[in-house]
Amino acid sequence: MTAKISVQSVTKTFALGKDMFTALDQVSLDIADNEFITVVGPSGCGKSTLLNILAGLEEPTSGRALVDGVPVSRPGPERGVIFQQYALFPWLTVRKNVEFGLKTAGAGKAERRERAQHFIDMVGLGEFADALPKMLSGGMRQRCAIARAYAVNPSILLMDEPFGALDALTRVKLQEQLLDTWSQEQRTVMFITHDVDEAVFLANRVIVMAARPGRIYDVVDVDLPYPRSEDFRLSPEFAALRNRVWHSVYHQDGRTAAGSGTSLPSPATARS
Amino acid sequence: MAVISDQTARGAKPRDRAGGRRRARAGGLPLLLNAVSVGLGIAVWWALALAGLKLPTPPEVVAQAITLIGNGTLGKDVLASLTRVLIGFALGTAAAVPVGFLMGWYAVVRGLVEPWIQFFRTVPPLAIIPLAIVLMGIGEAPKIFVIFLAAFLACVISTFQGVVNVDRTLINAARVLGAKDAGIFARVVVPASTPFILVGMRVGLGSAWATLVAAELIAAQQGLGFRMQNAQLYYDLPTIFVGLISIGILGLLMDRVLLLAERKLTGWQERR
Numbered sequence: 001m002t003a004k005i006s007v008q009s010v011t012k013t014f015a016l017g018k019d020m021f022t023a024l025d026q027v028s029l030d031i032a033d034n035e036f037i038t039v040v041g042p043s044g045c046g047k048s049t050l051l052n053i054l055a056g057l058e059e060p061t062s063g064r065a066l067v068d069g070v071p072v073s074r075p076g077p078e079r080g081v082i083f084q085q086y087a088l089f090p091w092l093t094v095r096k097n098v099e100f101g102l103k104t105a106g107a108g109k110a111e112r113r114e115r116a117q118h119f120i121d122m123v124g125l126g127e128f129a130d131a132l133p134k135m136l137s138g139g140m141r142q143r144c145a146i147a148r149a150y151a152v153n154p155s156i157l158l159m160d161e162p163f164g165a166l167d168a169l170t171r172v173k174l175q176e177q178l179l180d181t182w183s184q185e186q187r188t189v190m191f192i193t194h195d196v197d198e199a200v201f202l203a204n205r206v207i208v209m210a211a212r213p214g215r216i217y218d219v220v221d222v223d224l225p226y227p228r229s230e231d232f233r234l235s236p237e238f239a240a241l242r243n244r245v246w247h248s249v250y251h252q253d254g255r256t257a258a259g260s261g262t263s264l265p266s267p268a269t270a271r272s
Numbered sequence: 273m274a275v276i277s278d279q280t281a282r283g284a285k286p287r288d289r290a291g292g293r294r295r296a297r298a299g300g301l302p303l304l305l306n307a308v309s310v311g312l313g314i315a316v317w318w319a320l321a322l323a324g325l326k327l328p329t330p331p332e333v334v335a336q337a338i339t340l341i342g343n344g345t346l347g348k349d350v351l352a353s354l355t356r357v358l359i360g361f362a363l364g365t366a367a368a369v370p371v372g373f374l375m376g377w378y379a380v381v382r383g384l385v386e387p388w389i390q391f392f393r394t395v396p397p398l399a400i401i402p403l404a405i406v407l408m409g410i411g412e413a414p415k416i417f418v419i420f421l422a423a424f425l426a427c428v429i430s431t432f433q434g435v436v437n438v439d440r441t442l443i444n445a446a447r448v449l450g451a452k453d454a455g456i457f458a459r460v461v462v463p464a465s466t467p468f469i470l471v472g473m474r475v476g477l478g479s480a481w482a483t484l485v486a487a488e489l490i491a492a493q494q495g496l497g498f499r500m501q502n503a504q505l506y507y508d509l510p511t512i513f514v515g516l517i518s519i520g521i522l523g524l525l526m527d528r529v530l531l532l533a534e535r536k537l538t539g540w541q542e543r544r
Contacts, residue, residue, distance in 0.1 A: 087445035091540040101449035
């Protein structure tokens with residue numbers, strides 16, 4: 001069986017003034033159907049670049065990314081993307097935001113309304129369906145963005161640090177809701193984060209990346225059953241895995257990978 | 273009076289902080305202050321006139337206004353001036369919006385058009401009048417042309433800025449939701465730049481109005497500017513005052529209409 005997503009020796013370099021910066025160096029990765037992958041790593045490790053390549057928003061310098069065996073060259077409806085900055089259209093209500101992709105897909109008015117309503121209810125924004133984004137909190141905005149991505153019925157969800165801008169309490173809540181949603185509507189998920197707890201809590205498999213050049217450093221299987229809740233978060237198994245991933249992220253090659261004063265990434269790559 | 277509205281404004285605050293502040297702003301107190309200020313201004317004017325400065329007193333100006341309205345002169349002048357400014361402004365805006373969009377969207381158009389816009393921006397529209405009169409005669413055409421130019425230049429820059437400033441993330445969000453270039457343009461770029469266009473229109477209208485009066489001062493047989501120029505020959509100060517006040521009131525009214533449109537169309541913006 002072919003993998004749902006197959007990243008094959010993808011390299012991505014950027015020109016930074018006179019220098020070349022290698023955001024991704026020969027990255028290869030297979031993701032199975034309905035797998036929930038989290039990618040964690042220090043700034044500048046190319047995790048967002050990898051996601052953008054899969055989304056079709058950036059092109060690899062060499063190598064290729066396949067989705068369902070077909071090389072990715074542009075965005076497509078089978079790949080939903082959720083951005084850290086929510087990226088809701090501020091002039092549209094929650095409902096119209098969720099209907100946006102359905103409209104581009106040519107769905108009729110009644111169908112749009114029905115599908116949008118379903119996903120708005122699913123993320124618990126029923127009461128706010130006709131509110132503008134400016135009236136919503138950060139967590140509500142991200143839930144709206146999740147509903148919007150789900151509405152076009154993608155088989156893959158690409159999430160770029162979606163909860164990164166939220167406070168810790170909201171984040172924990174949204175993680176649980178996301179897993180709830182995911183168990184109702186199974187999708188292949190690639191979720192980028194810089195939060196080790198979040199990475200372990202959500203994933204079947206955690207991909208740890210390293211920077212300079214951006215590459216896959218470690219892969220940690222999280223072979224623990226869903227549904228996962230608070231009990232799981234407080235369990236010794238979770239702690240053991242988290243410690244393992246933590247070590248992988250913060251002690252790459254024996255040096256401190258993240259937050260080191262001597263190897264700060266250049267500004268252009270700060271949002272990896 | 274002042275005490276009462278002060279209390280209402282303060283009393284409204286604790287109920288709902290954001291709403292209360294808005295209510296206080298829209299409520300009686302500022303309006304009252306505006307009225308007091310206008311009353312004081314008129315009083316100062318009156319005092320100066322009585323003190324021997326060569327100014328007409330407010331009653332003289334009112335009497336002259338009644339005469340000019342009675343014999344139809346003021347009505348005809350206002351109509352002539354408004355017609356010019358509205359035609360010039362409408363043409364200027366109608367040309368500026370598509371040109372601004374094209375400049376923002378296509379680097380080639382920008383490269384071709386920008387030097388001309390930057391050049392003409394540094395030339396006051398009034399400086400074009402002698403040339404316009406020589407080329408277009410002394411009819412309506414040269415006056416409407418310079419007004420058109422003034423409105424166009426103000427609005428085109430603002431529209432262009434609006435397009436350039438559209439958040440990349442919103443464009444990417446639209447792309448991953450399946451929107452193609454035309455859809456991105458109509459459903460993201462246009463609404464996102466509306467606030468900029470409206471600001472440009474307001475600036476353009478102010479600039480059109482300023483140019484109009486000056487154009488009429490130089491060459492016209494009718495209009496508020498002409499009337500004032502004519503009155504100057506006869507040392508007719510009350511007519512000059514009627515003209516000045518009419519110009520101010522009309523300009524203010526037109527600006528309010530645009531402000532209202534702006535509130536209606538861009539209420540989705542998050543105001544800081």
